[in-house]
Structure formats: structure tokens, C-alpha cells
Amino acid sequence: MSDSTPVVNPPSTTDLGTGAVPDKLSGRMGVGSLMLTVLAFSAPIAVVAGFIPFTVTFGGEGATFAFVATTILLLLFAVGYVTMTRRIPKPGSFYAFVSAGLGKISGLGAAFLAVVSYLLMLGGCFVFLGLTATELIESIGGPTTPWWLWGALAWAVVGVLCYFHIEVSAKVLSVAMVLEVTIAMIFNVAVVLHGGGPDGFSATPFSPAALSHGDVGVTMLFAVMVFLGFEATAVFRDEVRTPDRTIPRATYGAVLFVGVLYILSCYLLTTAYGSGAVDAATNDPKSMFPAAIGQFVAPFFTQLTFLFIITSELAAAISVHNVVARYLFNLGRDRALPAYVAKVHPRHHSPARASTVTAVIVAVVLIPLGLTNTSGVGLDAQLFGLATVGLLALMAVVSVSVIVWFARTGRSTGENSFKCYIAPGIAALALGATVVLAVLHFDLVVGGAPGQNLVLLTVLAVSAIAGVGLALYFKSARPRTYAGLGQAAS
Numbered sequence: 001m002s003d004s005t006p007v008v009n010p011p012s013t014t015d016l017g018t019g020a021v022p023d024k025l026s027g028r029m030g031v032g033s034l035m036l037t038v039l040a041f042s043a044p045i046a047v048v049a050g051f052i053p054f055t056v057t058f059g060g061e062g063a064t065f066a067f068v069a070t071t072i073l074l075l076l077f078a079v080g081y082v083t084m085t086r087r088i089p090k091p092g093s094f095y096a097f098v099s100a101g102l103g104k105i106s107g108l109g110a111a112f113l114a115v116v117s118y119l120l121m122l123g124g125c126f127v128f129l130g131l132t133a134t135e136l137i138e139s140i141g142g143p144t145t146p147w148w149l150w151g152a153l154a155w156a157v158v159g160v161l162c163y164f165h166i167e168v169s170a171k172v173l174s175v176a177m178v179l180e181v182t183i184a185m186i187f188n189v190a191v192v193l194h195g196g197g198p199d200g201f202s203a204t205p206f207s208p209a210a211l212s213h214g215d216v217g218v219t220m221l222f223a224v225m226v227f228l229g230f231e232a233t234a235v236f237r238d239e240v241r242t243p244d245r246t247i248p249r250a251t252y253g254a255v256l257f258v259g260v261l262y263i264l265s266c267y268l269l270t271t272a273y274g275s276g277a278v279d280a281a282t283n284d285p286k287s288m289f290p291a292a293i294g295q296f297v298a299p300f301f302t303q304l305t306f307l308f309i310i311t312s313e314l315a316a317a318i319s320v321h322n323v324v325a326r327y328l329f330n331l332g333r334d335r336a337l338p339a340y341v342a343k344v345h346p347r348h349h350s351p352a353r354a355s356t357v358t359a360v361i362v363a364v365v366l367i368p369l370g371l372t373n374t375s376g377v378g379l380d381a382q383l384f385g386l387a388t389v390g391l392l393a394l395m396a397v398v399s400v401s402v403i404v405w406f407a408r409t410g411r412s413t414g415e416n417s418f419k420c421y422i423a424p425g426i427a428a429l430a431l432g433a434t435v436v437l438a439v440l441h442f443d444l445v446v447g448g449a450p451g452q453n454l455v456l457l458t459v460l461a462v463s464a465i466a467g468v469g470l471a472l473y474f475k476s477a478r479p480r481t482y483a484g485l486g487q488a489a490s
Contacts, residue, residue: 025091025166025329026349027239033170034233034240034250035257040173041229041323042258043316045180046128046309048265051226053285056270059219060278061204062211064267069211070223071259073430074230077395078255080402080424081231082248083415087405089244091237092330092486094394099486101401105471107486108336110394111327112467113460117390118324119358120459121228123366124383125317126151129310131376136306147376151366154314159359162321165348166239169318176315180308183301184265187289190296191268199274205267218444221437225388225445226262230254231395232323235330272296321358328354335481336470378447382456385446389438390460392431399428 029037055063081097090096094114099107130147137145161169191197204210211219233251240246270277272292280288294302329351332342345352373379406420439457443450474482 023344024333025238025326025344025351027166027236029167029170029236029240029246031246031249031253033167033174034236034246035253036174036177037166037170037236037319037322038229038232038250039254039258040177040312040315040319041232042226043125043180043309043312044177044258044261045183045305045312046316047226047262048184048269049289049305049309050286051222052262052266052269053281053288055219055222055266056277056281056288057285058215058222059211060214061270062207062209062214063219063223063270064205064263065208065211066216066219066223067259067263067266068206069208070220070227071255071263073224073427074227074255074259075252076423077399077427077431078230078251079419080399080427081234082251083419084398084402084405085234085237085247085251086244087409087412089237090487091235091326093232093234093327094398095327095330096234096486097398097405098394098401101403101405102397104482104485105468105475106397108471108474109464109467110397111331111336112470113390113464114394115324115327115331116459116463117387117394118320118327119361119365120383120387120390122317122320122324122358122362123369124380124387125313125320126154126362126366127376127380127383129154129313129317131380132306132310132313136303136310139306140303146374148366148370148374151370154317155359155363155366157314158317158321159355161318162325162355162358163345163348163350163352165350166236166322169322173315173318176311180312180315181261183293183305183308184261186297186301187293188264188268190293191272194296197272197274198276199271201271205270217437218441221434221441221445223262224392224431224434225438227255227258228388228391229319230258231391231398232319235323235326321355321362324358325351325355328357334484334487336474336485381445381447382453385438385442386456386459388445389435389442389457390463392438393435393460396428396431396435399424399431403428 052063055066059066084097084100088096088100092099092111095107095111098110127147130149130151133150134145134147137143161172230251233247233254237243237247269289269292273280273288290302290305293305328337328341331337332339332354341351341354341357343353344350369379370376402424403421406415411420438445442454442457443452446453446456471482471485474485
């Protein structure tokens with residue numbers, strides 16, 4: 001089959017009327033549904049309200065240019081990623097691509113690192129949601145409630161929704177995404193209609209020179225961190241229409257959409273404060289956006305923003321949970337994990353068992369963490385930060401895998417040096433440098449004093465080593481299993 005021929009997912013055996021249990025996932029998601037499903041991962045309104053102020057703190061007036069540069073960088077990553085999806089039509093994403101490019105041993109190490117990183121991200125969503133819900137209730141005069149109460153409630157909702165077919169989650173995520181993007185755009189339009197802030201509008205934030213006045217490395221680090229999610233499009237390969245068209249369009253669309261949103265929001269947020277933007281971001285980053293939208297739109301939008309941050313994190317948790325479940329499902333199909341997690345639900349056509357296992361693992365991780373940190377302060381940052389380092393490292397490794405794959409197999413029709421070598425090469429270097437910056441400034445990523453939490457990085461190292469060790473075991477003791485690694489049984 002040529003690269004230009006669309007691959008339509010075959011119906012499951014149940015769909016054919018045989019009454020048999022389907023052996024693979026299926027679905028009819030289009031570009032829009034897939035794009036919104038992965039975009040929910042990045043929680044746009046939470047980024048605009050919570051992370052963009054940190055970027056302003058370090059980047060100053062040039063923070064906007066950092067988002068422009070990051071959008072271009074991740075489009076370059078997407079070029080190699082998308083080119084690889086056409087040549088490796090597997091639903092394993094990082095797992096499949098690294099296995100194809102760097103070998104099965106590295107591939108299983110990457111798979112285990114991906115699972116652990118996404119699980120950490122999922123745990124962080126529940127903690128952040130719980131803490132935000134507690135703050136919101138107190139801000140309107142309500143009682144003090146424990147963060148874990150709301151985190152547990154969110155965990156239950158996510159577990160139930162993700163048990164069903166992906167299109168159930170996709171509908172929920174689509175609604176959530178529309179609402180939170182609408183809030184951000186209401187603010188952006190309001191600032192424009194007000195003629196900007198105290199200093200009016202300026203083109204300076206779009207200048208590289210403006211960024212050079214701040215801490216370029218740390219600013220770029222925070223900018224790159226908030227784009228995560230789009231790299232999971234290939235995980236849903238078996239659940240979309242015509243994957244060779246849907247996945248590339250959704251991947252590029254997700255990067256461009258969220259990139260433009262963050263560029264506009266960062267520019268107009270700094271414009272709203274004018275010369276006082278850096279001070280506002282430094283003194284009270286959590287209140288910077290809510291206070292601004294309350295002033296430029298209406299006071300009740302301040303509380304509304306906190307409410308939408310909660311729903312945004314719930315949507316992010318649904319998105320991340322679905323990604324983890326599909327990684328476990330694919331690893332189960334390849335027998336790298338017990339076959340139990342590779343069963344498709346006969347009615348819902350979902351990876352129901354893998355989804356349930358995901359929920360159980362997250363609970364097992366969060367319960368002891370919650371008992372040792374009842375206030376939850378700093379826990380969300382540690383989980384988010386550690387997960388981000390793992391995912392950025394995987395993106396850099398995937399970019400290297402793309403180069404190695406095409407160097408070994410050669411290019412096909414429609415593929416050129418830019419797609420196969422130049423774009424992924426630039427992405428590998430830039431993402432690799434970002435990982436180094438994240439480690440050097442780990443205290444800014446996860447909180448704490450410099451060097452205090454570096455020990456957390458052993459979690460990522462151990463997960464990758466465990467995958468490598470298991471692959472080596474399969475190679476020597478179970479060669480048939482080893483031969484099937486990275487194939488997702490397809």
C-alpha cells in the first residue's frame with residue numbers, strides 16, 4: 001500500500017455481526033475530535049492562567065516571542081513525527097517509533113518511560129484539581145476542604161468515562177475545550193477592544209531582542225513544557241478515520257491551534273499590565289490572569305476562571321488517562337505486559353481493562369503521597385515537572401529515531417531530506433537542550449531548593465532501565481515475545 005492510500009480501520013468482528021469479541025480497538029474519530037482529545041491534555045486555560053505568568057517572570061516582555069519560537073520548534077518535531085506515522089502504521093507512538101528506529105530494547109525502555117511519565121502527569125492533574133477546588137470554595141466563603149476529596153471525586157469520574165468508548169470521552173473533551181478556549185478568547189478580545197493596557201500596543205514582545213533581556217533558557221523551558229499532549233495523536237491510530245490523513249492533520253492542527261492561542265494570550269496578558277507585567281507575574285502569578293479578566297471583562301469572570309481551571313484539569317486527566325490506557329493495551333497485545341490488559345470490551349470496544357488498571361495504579365501512587373503530604377502543597381509541581389522531563393526526553397529520542405530509521409531504510413515518494421533529517425535533527429537538538437535545562441533548573445520545574453529534589457529523576461531512570469531489562473530478558477528467554485515488541489500485534 002502506498003503512503004498516499006488512506007488506511008480505513010476495519011470493523012471489529014462484533015461489528016460484522018459474528019458476535020465474537022473484537023481483538024483490536026476501533027473508532028471513527030475525525031480530525032476535530034482527535035485534535036480536541038489531545039489538546040485537552042495541555043489544559044489551555046490552566047496554562048494561560050497558571051503557566052504563562054511564570055514565562056513572563058523569566059522572559060519579561062519577550063515571553064511572547066518564546067511562544068512563537070516554541071511553536072516553530074514543535075512544528076519541526078511534528079514534521080518528523082508525522083512522516084514516521086505514515087511509514088510505521090502502528091498505534092504505539094513513542095513505543096513503536098523508537099522500536100523501529102533504535103531497536104526493540106530501546107523501544108521497550110521508551111514505552112516504560114512513557115507510561116510512568118504519563119501516569120505522573122495524570123496524578124498531577126488530580127492533585128492540582130483538588131488544590132484549585134479547595135481554593136475556589138474558600139474564596140467564595142465556603143468551608144476548608146481537603147484537596148484529596150476533590151481529587152478522589154475527579155479520579156472516579158475519569159475512571160468511569162474512560163471505561164467506555166473513546167468517542168464518549170471525545171465528546172466531553174470537545175465541550176470542555178470549547179468552553180476554556182472561549183474564556184481565553186473573551187479576555188483577548190476584551191483587551192483589544194479596550195485599546196490594550198496602560199501603555200497601549202507594542203510590537204516589541206514579538207522581537208527576539210526582547211527575549212534576550214530575560215533568562216532565555218528558563219523562559220524557553222517553561223514555554224516548551226506547556227505544549228505537551230499533541231505527541232499522543234498516533235496512540236489513537238486504531239480509533240480514527242483514515243489515520244494516514246487524520247493523524248497528520250490533527251498533529252499539525254493541535255500545535256498550530258494551541259501555539260496561536262498561547263501567543264495571543266501571552267501578548268495580550270502582558271499588554272493588559274503594560275510595564276507592570278513582570279512585577280504582576282513575579283508577585284502573584286496565580287492571580288495575574290484572573291485579576292486581569294475581572295478588570296477587562298467583568299468581576300465575576302475572576303471566579304469563573306478558577307472554575308474553568310478545574311474543568312480544564314478534569315479534561316486533561318481524561319485525555320492523559322486515555323493515553324496511558326492505550327499504552328498499556330498495546331504493551332499487552334505485544335505480550336510485554338500480561339495479556340489481561342489487552343482485552344477489548346465486547347460492548348464498548350474500549351481498552352476497559354487497561355483503563356481500570358490505569359485508575360488503580362494512580363490510586364496506589366497518590367494514596368501514600370497524599371498521606372505524607374496532606375496539604376498537597378508542592379505535590380502537583382513535583383508530579384507535573386517530573387512527567388514533563390520524561391516526555392521531553394522521549395520527544396528528543398523519537399526525533400533521533402526518525403533520523404536513524406530513514407538513514408537505514410531510505411526515503412519513499414513524497415519524503416525529502418527536510419522531513420526525514422533536517423526537521424527532526426533540529427528538534428532533537430533543541431529538545432535535548434531543553435531536557436538539559438530542565439535538569440539544571442530542576443528546582444524551578446518541581447519546586448524546592450536547588451538540588452533538593454534531583455533524586456526524583458531516579459523514578460524516570462528506573463522506569464526506562466526496567467523496560468530495557470525486560471526486553472533483554474525477552475531476547476534471551478522468550479525470543480518470540482521479543483520479536484513482537486513494537487508491533488502492537490498488527
